[in-house]
Amino acid sequence: MNFKCYDVVEIQGKRYVVTEVISYQEFIIEKTVNYTLNDEMYNNELGTHKGAKNWTEYGLMPVDGGDKKWLTIVNGEKDYCTFSETILRSTPPKGYKLYDKGLQRVMSVEGESKARSGDKADYKEYRSIKKDKTNVFFIEDWHGGLTDQAQGERIRLSDVHRRRDQAAQAVSKKIRNAARRKEWTRLGLSWGIILFFLGYLFVGDMTWHELRDEVGFPYTMEERIKDSYYYEPQGTKDGLMVYTSKQDPNATAIDLIDAVYGKVYNIKQDTKSPEQWIVIYTTKEVSVISVVNGTTYVEVGELKNLSDSENTRIATIRNDSEILLRYAYMVELKNKQGRKTLSNIIKD
Numbered sequence: 001m002n003f004k005c006y007d008v009v010e011i012q013g014k015r016y017v018v019t020e021v022i023s024y025q026e027f028i029i030e031k032t033v034n035y036t037l038n039d040e041m042y043n044n045e046l047g048t049h050k051g052a053k054n055w056t057e058y059g060l061m062p063v064d065g066g067d068k069k070w071l072t073i074v075n076g077e078k079d080y081c082t083f084s085e086t087i088l089r090s091t092p093p094k095g096y097k098l099y100d101k102g103l104q105r106v107m108s109v110e111g112e113s114k115a116r117s118g119d120k121a122d123y124k125e126y127r128s129i130k131k132d133k134t135n136v137f138f139i140e141d142w143h144g145g146l147t148d149q150a151q152g153e154r155i156r157l158s159d160v161h162r163r164r165d166q167a168a169q170a171v172s173k174k175i176r177n178a179a180r181r182k183e184w185t186r187l188g189l190s191w192g193i194i195l196f197f198l199g200y201l202f203v204g205d206m207t208w209h210e211l212r213d214e215v216g217f218p219y220t221m222e223e224r225i226k227d228s229y230y231y232e233p234q235g236t237k238d239g240l241m242v243y244t245s246k247q248d249p250n251a252t253a254i255d256l257i258d259a260v261y262g263k264v265y266n267i268k269q270d271t272k273s274p275e276q277w278i279v280i281y282t283t284k285e286v287s288v289i290s291v292v293n294g295t296t297y298v299e300v301g302e303l304k305n306l307s308d309s310e311n312t313r314i315a316t317i318r319n320d321s322e323i324l325l326r327y328a329y330m331v332e333l334k335n336k337q338g339r340k341t342l343s344n345i346i347k348d
Contacts, residue, residue: 001073001081001157003058005111006176008168009071010161011083015168016060016069017175020111026053026104026123053102059113063171070150071160081160082136084152092137093151096126104140112179119144221280221287222300224259231298238310240288240301249276249289249296250346253324256280256287256298262331268319277317278324288314 003009007018055074062069072082106119119142126137134154141147222241225231230252231243245252257264260282270277278289286306288299306314323346330338 001160002056003071003162006172006179008063008163008172009058009060010163011060011069011071011155011159015063015163015171017063017171018058018111019061019175019179020059020109020113020115022057022059022109022113022115023107024055024057024104025107026055026102054107059111061175070152073157077157079157080154081157082152083155084136084138084150087149087151089149089151090139090147092126092139093128096128096135096137099125099127099136101125112182121148218263219259219261221256221259221282221285224256225298225300228255230255234297237299238307239305240286240299240310243298243300245289245296245298247296249278249291250324252289252296252298253278253280254327254343254346257324257328257331262328262333264325264328267325267328268317269321269324270318271321273318279314279317280324286314288317 003018003021005018005021009016009018053074055072058071058073060069060071067085070082070084070086072084074081101122101124104121104123106115106117108117109115121140121142123141124139126139128135128137136152136154138150139147140149225241225243230246234242234244236242247255253267253269257267257280263282265281265283266279267281268277268279275290275292280287280289281303284302284304285300286303290297323342327339327342327346330342
């Protein structure tokens with residue numbers, strides 16, 4: 001029994017629309033069957049199967065609202081299938097026993113789905129027999145880091161019915177059209193973003209880093225340091241990355257201010273200290289520049305990663321010059337003449 005996206009099926013007296021179809025292949029690693037199952041056909045097939053097993057999973061949206069369900073049909077199985085729903089529980093209920101486990105791989109995907117062809121997961125299935133009912137519990141540990149759990153029951157395939165009456169056709173068309181509108185909207189947004197980027201890059205007078213800033217992903221001081229040959233990594237200290245700079249403290253500060261287009265929160269500079277301290281704050285980062293034995297050091301990182309002791313140390317640094325802050329202001333205003341004048345003063 002096979003279904004397509006937007007088919008309407010009826011299970012246990014309730015109707016659902018198929019919104020996604022996922023085909024899997026599983027390589028069985030181990031089977032643990034410690035009791036007699038009531039669906040002997042499945043038990044016998046599993047016990048004698050060699051190599052890979054294939055099955056199809058159908059995502060079902062209830063016509064009258066409610067939580068999404070899953071219908072799983074193993075290829076070649078004629079009598080039974082699995083009807084389940086995703087749950088938050090991470091361990092099987094009491095009384096469930098491991099039935100089989102293996103490695104599953106997504107072979108193909110149709111419809112609206114988070115799954116992608118090639119996705120893999122370690123898979124475990126637990127079962128519990130109560131009179132004439134087989135309950136199931138699944139754990140899928142995806143190799144991308146996510147874990148899914150589902151719980152349900154084994155039902156007869158003869159209890160799953162495809163519906164093609166007028167009401168079924170109407171709801172199928174409604175869901176299909178809604179999916180198409182969503183897809184067209186997604187495509188429109190994607191093309192809009194692409195055209196926006198191309199327009200700024202090739203028509204407007206804007207660099208890639210400026211464009212990032214415009215769309216809410218500004219270039220950072222730490223990125224600048226990692227991208228430039230001026231800096232060499234030296235390890236970490238109190239939540240900050242430490243680098244040496246091939247430039248003097250003032251030139252290093254200008255380089256970092258230019259990198260963030262002058263968008264700083266505050267700058268402190270102690271021109272009279274032997275270390276020539278300079279501290280540059282943005283809304284999310286801090287950079288501490290100093291000189292030790294003739295070598296310029298830069299400590300940089302996110303403010304949220306600062307240790308209390310480092311935060312206290314930085315706070316005690318004196319400030320006796322506003323010239324770097326004025327320079328940053330000129331950079332932010334794109335005042336080229338003012339920027340050039342202050343740059344010459346700073347470097348002198």
